[in-house]
Amino acid sequence: MKKSKPTMQDIAKAAGVSKATVSMVLNKKDDCISEGTRARILAIADELNYIPNSIARSLSTNKSGTIGIMLPDITNPFFSQIARAVEDAASDYDYNVIFCNMDNDIAKEVKYTKLLVSKLVDGVIFVTGGRSPESVKILENNHIPFVFVDRHVQGFEHYSGVYCLNKDGSYEGVKYLYKKGKRKIAFVTGDKTLSISKLRLEGFMESAMELGIYREDWVFYSDFTIEGGRRITEKVVATCDEIDTIFYSNDLMAIGGMRTLRAAGIRVPDDVGVMGYDDIAISGMMNPALTTIHQPIYDMGIQSCRLLVKHIRGQLKKQKIIRYAPEILERQSI
């Protein structure tokens, strides 16, 4: 049994014609071919599931019809929703999407970037940390367009990207909590090295200071995961019994945190209010449903892919930044 893809040669043999004739028919340059032969060739191609190899074309055009998305972890609902949007938009342009889980690991990021470049990806969507200009530099030197989503990379702030205003979100979040009568707010941010953690913390600090309710010992750092939320909440519960609210800077941490609070017999929202950030799909299903800062996650993914395709096609000569305003989504956890 032959163990490779069906070729034009296989079709020619089955149809009893030359490979040149098959090529003319499949490439629709078949004015001089009889209708009967044409139909026979197409039927055989279909029967054999002949699919032209696009790799040869990639070599001559330097385009692969593939884009890459680099993100921390596809199992985080925030990133899977962005990935879904990017793939939906890419599919409209007949692009395929390679996804890579970075885990905020620079070595992994660089390795993947090189792999993507070697495969001639046409562009890359970057949803990463902000610590790693190295990968971006590699793309730039190889003239591969890229677009940031949600988090920029330090030193590349003026490059194309789609963001939701992180500082504004937590700034407004504190004002909302204040209006609800909250004065003793603990804030949990993510990994210190991520730009997004810094921005959300900055918004919190600025707002809390303006309102005269800022306390440095009520600021906590953790990971942007359910487990990170559980772990840090144990610490919050153990160290500050005065607080009336915990403002987590993402929903996953808030979800893990609510579980820990429940286990400790602390009622939400009666004893302590909980505020999240992101509005991932599951947040509305929590009990109590999570009050959070809504970001248009899917839209951000769609826009980033469209921006990237414009760069790839040379339709966008300058860098472009799209900024969304976050919104407070009131549910039951405050």
Add this chain to the structure above:
Amino acid sequence: MKKSKPTMQDIAKAAGVSKATVSMVLNKKDDCISEGTRARILAIADELNYIPNSIARSLSTNKSGTIGIMLPDITNPFFSQIARAVEDAASDYDYNVIFCNMDNDIAKEVKYTKLLVSKLVDGVIFVTGGRSPESVKILENNHIPFVFVDRHVQGFEHYSGVYCLNKDGSYEGVKYLYKKGKRKIAFVTGDKTLSISKLRLEGFMESAMELGIYREDWVFYSDFTIEGGRRITEKVVATCDEIDTIFYSNDLMAIGGMRTLRAAGIRVPDDVGVMGYDDIAISGMMNPALTTIHQPIYDMGIQSCRLLVKHIRGQLKKQKIIRYAPEILERQSI
């Protein structure tokens, strides 16, 4: 400004040597090159971020170092966890992963399959419906190895795949509920055309019939989504007020269902018990935490990728099926 990838020619020019010399150094056939020249060439290659193009090699070897994963929807936590595992395993072998969202849409599936074949993917992981032998036939005719995960495709039951025993899961689930004193159990399954819906329903029916508690009018169909769970639960609540338990055949439906029950003032587990299926990461965070049928989702993804790579490398001549036994995971919703 030159707008393409740095080439060996660029390195040669910068180093003042011939392209042949650069090629020898970069391909490590540099015994005859002086250490000084070798070092200079490598430094320049690094500075320019020169990355060899792997596409030319793909053409001659018919291997791209890329695999595809076809799944219904990456935002469903069950599938994102499988995708994550596949990508983790693939990364160990230096493979990249292209992901495609099928939405249980056959036309989309066929389109993507052809696209993947045209890009010379080395293999495909299939996590789809079961209605579509067409895509699998295309892969087979192009001699591209594939492995099923979670759901087989009708007519291809004997091909390589990694499954958790779906029928056993719901069969044991009903026995567990019976032991807990439950006698009036409504069962919600997914899309009728999916093999997985049928198997889970079969297990339920067999078990409930054996125990003498089966009622046809307490079987419901919906989609395997949060929204599907919400919608069908409204119907369950409206039509059967006698039931003491709702057994959803996936966790997402159970999560949506619990929200609807809560909104209707029905307490879980006091008024009605809720059982899920899958054990996605978020299920333990629910309030009450969801009792469910645990599947080793991450392991299933890892094993499927390893199986695929063995097929690609010709290390596995026969088809191989791996079956996991599901386990009941007792939490607080029953």
